[in-house]
Each structure stands twice: as C-alpha cells, then as structure tokens.
Amino acid sequence: MTDFVMPSLGADMERAKVAEWLVKPGDRVKKGDVVAVVETHKGAIEIEIFQEGTVAELCAREGDDVPVGGLLARLSAPGEAPAERPAGPPAPPVREMPRAGPQPAREPKAEAPPAPPRPPVPPAGPRAKVSPAARRRAAELGIDADALAGTGVDGSVTLADVELAAQTHAAAAAPAEEPAPARKTRGGFDPAEMRKAIAAAMGRSKREIPHYYLTGTIDLGTALAWLERYNDGRPPDGRLLPAVLLLKATALGLRATPQLNGFWEEGAFRPGPGVHVGWAISLRGGGLVAPAIHDADRKPLPELMAALRDLVGRARSGGLRSSELMDPTVTVTSLGERGADAVIGVIYPPQVAIVGFGRIAERPWIVDGLVTKRPVVSISLAADHRASDGHTGGLLLAEIDRLLQEPERL
Amino acid sequence: MTPDRIRAVLLEELGNIAPEADLGSLDPGADLREALDLDSMDLLNWIAAIHTRLGVNVPERDYAKLATLADAVDYLAHAAEKGGRSAG
Numbered sequence: 001m002t003d004f005v006m007p008s009l010g011a012d013m014e015r016a017k018v019a020e021w022l023v024k025p026g027d028r029v030k031k032g033d034v035v036a037v038v039e040t041h042k043g044a045i046e047i048e049i050f051q052e053g054t055v056a057e058l059c060a061r062e063g064d065d066v067p068v069g070g071l072l073a074r075l076s077a078p079g080e081a082p083a084e085r086p087a088g089p090p091a092p093p094v095r096e097m098p099r100a101g102p103q104p105a106r107e108p109k110a111e112a113p114p115a116p117p118r119p120p121v122p123p124a125g126p127r128a129k130v131s132p133a134a135r136r137r138a139a140e141l142g143i144d145a146d147a148l149a150g151t152g153v154d155g156s157v158t159l160a161d162v163e164l165a166a167q168t169h170a171a172a173a174a175p176a177e178e179p180a181p182a183r184k185t186r187g188g189f190d191p192a193e194m195r196k197a198i199a200a201a202m203g204r205s206k207r208e209i210p211h212y213y214l215t216g217t218i219d220l221g222t223a224l225a226w227l228e229r230y231n232d233g234r235p236p237d238g239r240l241l242p243a244v245l246l247l248k249a250t251a252l253g254l255r256a257t258p259q260l261n262g263f264w265e266e267g268a269f270r271p272g273p274g275v276h277v278g279w280a281i282s283l284r285g286g287g288l289v290a291p292a293i294h295d296a297d298r299k300p301l302p303e304l305m306a307a308l309r310d311l312v313g314r315a316r317s318g319g320l321r322s323s324e325l326m327d328p329t330v331t332v333t334s335l336g337e338r339g340a341d342a343v344i345g346v347i348y349p350p351q352v353a354i355v356g357f358g359r360i361a362e363r364p365w366i367v368d369g370l371v372t373k374r375p376v377v378s379i380s381l382a383a384d385h386r387a388s389d390g391h392t393g394g395l396l397l398a399e400i401d402r403l404l405q406e407p408e409r410l
Numbered sequence: 411m412t413p414d415r416i417r418a419v420l421l422e423e424l425g426n427i428a429p430e431a432d433l434g435s436l437d438p439g440a441d442l443r444e445a446l447d448l449d450s451m452d453l454l455n456w457i458a459a460i461h462t463r464l465g466v467n468v469p470e471r472d473y474a475k476l477a478t479l480a481d482a483v484d485y486l487a488h489a490a491e492k493g494g495r496s497a498g
Binding site for chain 2: 231232233235237241243282284336
C-alpha cells in the first residue's frame, strides 16, 4: 500500500482544495493518469499520479483543503490484494503542515455535534526561528508564528510566510460559511490570492538568490524572413509564431549550458532531468503562470507550436496539469509584440535562471558594414550566481543568437 | 454573407478569446489589440476561428487589414464576395 499525497505545485503553494475526484476505489491507475482536480491560486489544476496500482481508498473528500504532503488517497501496488491493509511496513508519516491559530469550523455549525476536543498539534521539532517583523504581524493577525513552516534563510519564519498563512486561513475559512457542495467549475483563479503567492515566491527569490544579469540584442532578420516563407500558404492552424523560434533556440542553448537548467536545492545545484521550459503566460485579469513545455529542446517546431497553443489556452481557461507546474527547469518570458523593449526577470525558486525576450522591433542595424533596417529583439538572462558565473551565462546568450541565425535548423 | 452576420461572428469569437471584455461598448474603429489586450497568440486564434467559421484564410501579410472591427468586417465582406479565398 502506498500513499498518494498532495504534490507541491511550485514554491508558492502551501495547500489546495480537492475540487473533484476523477477516480474511485477499485479503479486501476497508471503513471500519468489525471486522478483529481484541485483548486489553487493558479486556478483548477489536474493532478496526475506517478504510481501504478489500484485505488484502495480516497482519504481526502471533495471540498477538503489539504496541505502539501497531506494524504489524498491510498493505492495498492499491482498484484497486491487491495484489501490487505497491513501488508508491508507501515506508511511513513505524512508531512503535515502544522496548522496555526484557531481552526475554522469545517462542518456547518447547525448539524455539528459537540466537537470532540482536537488533539493538540505536536510541535514540529524545535521551536522555529521567527523574524521580528513576522512575529509582530502574526500577533496582529492572531496567528501562532511558531507553528508556521518557515521559508526564510535556515528555515526561519518570515513576514511572507505569515502573510501567506493568513491568506490561506482566510481561504480555508470561506467554505465553512457557505456549506455548498464542492465547486466543480474549472478555470477561474482568485487574482488577489495569486498576487499574494507571486509576492511570496518573488520575495523569497530576491531575498535568497544572488542574481546576476546579462543582456544582448539579437538580429531576427533571417529568422523572421524564414518564418514568413514558412507561414505563407499555410492555413492559420499550421502557422508558427516568432515566440516558438525563441523558445526552441533557448531550449537548445540550455542543453548546451546545463549549469543554467535545473535547481538550487539544499546548498547544491541539481541539473534538470530534461529541458522543461516554464513559459510565462500572463492571465487575463492579472497574474501569471509559467507551466512547463516538456523536452522543448527535442520537439520539432510545429509540435512545439501546438504545445504552446494548448498550454496558453489551458492556462487561461483552467486545466493545467500538476506535472506542468512541478517540472519547469528554467523559465522563459517573452513580452510579445506590444510589450516593453526589454525584460530582466526574477528567478522562480528553486530554478537557477530566467531568460527574457523584449518586443521585436525594427531598428537601424549594421550588416556587412552598412546601416540597414532589421527586426531585432533584446535578450536577457538573470541567473543564480551560486550555480553559475557570468561566463556560462554569456555562452548561453551567444548560443541562442547563433541558433536564431539558422532558423531552418531549429 | 452580410456584414452584420460577419460582425456577429467576429464579436462572438473575440468574446471567446477575451471573455471579460465588454464587447457591446467596443469602438468599431479601435485597434483590437489595444482595446482588448490581445497578444499574438490571441490574434492567431482569432484568425484561425475566422478561417473555420467564415471560410476565409487570411494570409499573415493581411493581418494589419483586420486591425479594427470595422476594417475586419470590410475585409471579410470583400473576401467572401470574391469567394476566391476559401478554405485551405
């Protein structure tokens, strides 16, 4: 028997609400199956399972708010008799986030019998470090700062942790007031919650990651001329956007500079298992997500375009999958045709780099000693100095430029 | 196809792309990208929808001729009249 727990869908997620189960006890599941839909500040996310077996028990109910690491379901392995609960060693304890402060009533008060006293929450090891600002704010909000999971330096509880906890509690309290059935509509995110989650993740990034920055300008004349010929005569569904060329060139460049593709975790760099590019997508109504395009370096351009189109559609309407939020090894942000000239990004922890493209614009440019008009784009790299140095970053930018001069080979 | 019918289809598809927009108050002479905050993916999706719904395959070099709702209705009414631009 194995536990299936709430995955962490990014550094800015602490918990999520189970909106809908798509499997029931007795169902066989295999790696990659979508088994549930949860609601997060990024909207409705389809949760995939990465174990094989038979669903033995659904432990979280629809409508339950479950912390990252909290038990969702139990599975029996292939061949294991589903009912044999005691088989094997006891399941490891679930990494349950300590809850703080007064617990919001889960059931509607009317039908609730006198609640049995809750067992005291055991303190999670030694007393947590709490920053003075965090302690002050926690006192204002009536939150027990010592019971929070800290994300600051050496695990200390920071102001952002307190704010996030306050917001999470507010969100958790809401369902108690309207005892409605679990909302099953897909899509839709709370812009205010997303704002807070972005604030927490970006705050952590700026506190913890020693960024270094490089910029350059790339002549896209050859690439865009090639693209125009490619698109000419194709129906709209078969056309490519310039963004796809930038994405592919970046993915190939990262394959050549693996120090920039991966994670900084526990004081060391861990290379990504593939080039899974998190593509920053701005959402209508504010906020953004950067879900993964898996193995972007190995997808031919038409396939990459289809993947991008599908991803943008699902990011905006709901229906992103858990793996897309968990797997990005790097982020790329492209401002498109109406954006600013340049963007210098903030790394999404625990990633170690973000590549930014500005607006493609025509500029005077020197080709073969003559000033001429060319479409150019600014490129930037913000990278984690703990994991790499500027020299490596420079190699990446040069490689992306080189690749974009030979678009037919992308 | 009448201009009114074309306009209705165009607005319906813009509504799918920008569901939060108040299309009733859209100025027919306003730049659609600016007015509805469309990016290049949105625009391509709209062009693809036009292809599906109206059978007009707008080439990339003509995108600028569909910059406003009024321009787009004109362009598509002409294209439909000529009938030569049908599905590809």
